[in-house]
Amino acid sequence: MRVLFATWAAPSHLFPMVPLAWAFRAAGHEVRVAAPASGAAAVAATGLSAVAAGPDVAVAQMAGRERLAPWRSRGEWATGWSARPDLLGEAELDVLRALADKQLMVADAMLGDLVAFGRRWAPDLVVYDSLCLAGPVAAAALGVPAYGFVAGSPAVTRIERLHPSTGPLPAYLRLFERFGAEPVVEPRGWLDPCPPSLRLPFDGDRTELRHVSYNGPGTVPGWLLDDPGRPRVVVTGGAAGSKYGGQAGAGLFRDTLEAVTSLGAEAVLALTPAQAENLGPVPEGTRVVRSLPFHLLFPACHAVVHHGGSGTAFAAFAAGLPQLVLPQAPVLAELARSMEARGAALVLGADEQEDPRRFATAVARLLDDNDLTRAARNLQDEVATMPPPSALATTLTPA
Template sequence: MRILFAVAPLTAHLYPSIPLAWALQSAGHEVRVASNTGLVEQITAAGLTAVGLGESTSPPAPITEGQLDRFSDALGFEAGSDFDRLWRATRYYLAAAYTRYHPDEEGRQELADNLVETARNWQPDLVVWDPACPVGSVAARECGAASARMLWGPDYFGWVRRRLIERMNDPASGVSADTDPLAAILAPVFGRFGHDFSEELLFGDFTVDPIPSQLPRPQGLRRIPMRWVPYTGAGSVPQWLSRPPSRPRVCLSLGVTGRTVQEGRDARVTAAFEAVAGMDIEVIATVNADQLGKDTRVPDNVRIVDYLPLTQVMPTCSAVIHHGGFGTFFAAATHQVPQMIVKEDLGSALNSTRYLEARGAGVVLHSDGLSAAEVGKQLSRLLTEPSFQEGALAVHADIMAAPGPCEIVPILERLATQYRSRD
């Protein structure tokens, strides 16, 4: 069987799919992973065959504030409600994800064109696509392949769609198929290949879902649960890391993707460094020069590493301080490490923090007004109070309850046979 993975050009979207690609490849299937050419090195470093779709770095088609406001009005959440907060934290991201593959003024879109052409030429039996790469669904349709979404975090896309359908079914809402903002945004992506917007194109035939069942998700979609197996990049283990730590080790990581969003010194790094100075611990800070800043004093007990796969360092850690991204969250959770999330109003953090607190597996601080004193106080709790380790064990048990990637391969084989078609 041939399986094509289609991934938006972000490592945070690529890495969660790699263990499933490994499982399918190890079962004897031909696997290729298609994305922006900038991810080819990361794909091949994981031992997978890459398909570079192009160097296109043009920004997504612009979505005006007026369009976003109309989208917000269509969703109709009560101002200040939890759902309203979640939407406002994710709306720019969702708009960018849905419009990344829009055609330009001349009707061209390099990444979309090359992905669809790859599918037509290679004729995969199954296309596994990133929700932030909706043209992956079109590629599956164009070659008659079974179509599977592959989540890398909470199903924001399904959540938004289910809310819009609910509103369109309510005559009092004023939202109808004619005013459907999601259909309007995706129409250029689907339409340029001759397809109308539809629920089938939006969601595919089924969804591979690696998020623990304890987290909320929209209902009504066919889901294949899968255990999250953390992959955080390839690299050799440094000599110093091969030796067991002589005192509690804490990892500080603010994510790889965030480096491309935030410029200049990160106040969270400064607060953390002030907090740990003088503590009898060892800190591994995976931050780069921009996040560190020119004038930040690095305490003697802090080791700066520009990049280190978290799967290498996490097994040696007693705690982790991070931004709430799901890649970091699951790397820590899989190794039963208590966590401190210093969150901003970002989508993944809004979900991971609630789950973390509900399980008692860590503490949550907000980046606004963050103080070194509070970081130090909460970090001391993580390292000394047994309840946090018990909570980390509970989260680990939640993760392990789902079938692993190798276990769902036979399911995907059956579904690919069921849904694929040939003219």
């Protein structure tokens, strides 16, 4: 087969799909990964073949618009909102409309090149990041089946609808009309790496897919193989943490680092190169690492503290680590609260993140609570039962 992957952003939306793309390659299929021109280098760095689709859209500027500001701010919306947008007020619904407008603008910019490439290369199958609305439109224009790769909450996965009870947005349907394609409002299926016990309600057909952590290449440092003689706690904002406001910037979770070191544990601050550029002073006893893949780092740690991103959380599931989550946006709080309900994570909400004493109490519990560790190990076992990407590379076919 020829399999065309599509994403709208790199690296946080690209990385979760990389193991599946490589599974197709290992099975003997041809793979191309389409992304806006600004993401082509990130695709190429994975060893996969990149296709630059469309001119760059000023995504960073759009993300900073006033209507989208709450999407990048600490705070929580009504519990269960991602499965039931009817719980939201008009202000929150307008944020989702702004998010849909942004994704539709990116899709419109990508589609000309994406469809033109598809008509020349003739893929048999399209796999798209659920926020990359160009993916299903291109598949329909090419007359091939598509699978959506679930990213984030159900509300984000179906952003072209805004509400489960409504049909697709008119602007989304116009993208199909542009290519004379019959609108396809449901993909053939959704590929979902979320452990079943943590899934939020969702009206699509899901195919389980084990999350395999990928954060780029790396070299195993010698210290990682040594026993530190004390608990090791990693603190990170993941690949996307720097795009959120508040503490998820250069001085990442400073109160948490101070709490970890004050309790005698080893703090490991894991950063991307962009986050490290503006790094200020960190508490004594903090080890700073740059671009160290989570699948190497996490198994050598006792616990992880992070901003709430699904890529970081899923990597912690695979390593069996208890988590302290400091959600930096409403969409990140949804998964965090689901993990908390399962007993595998502690969560500090926006108000609690303003009180340094809360960090010390939470980290102390993270280090000593056996129930948290037991629940995290149970999640690890659950993840291990899910089919790996290699299994799906043999079952996802055009037929």
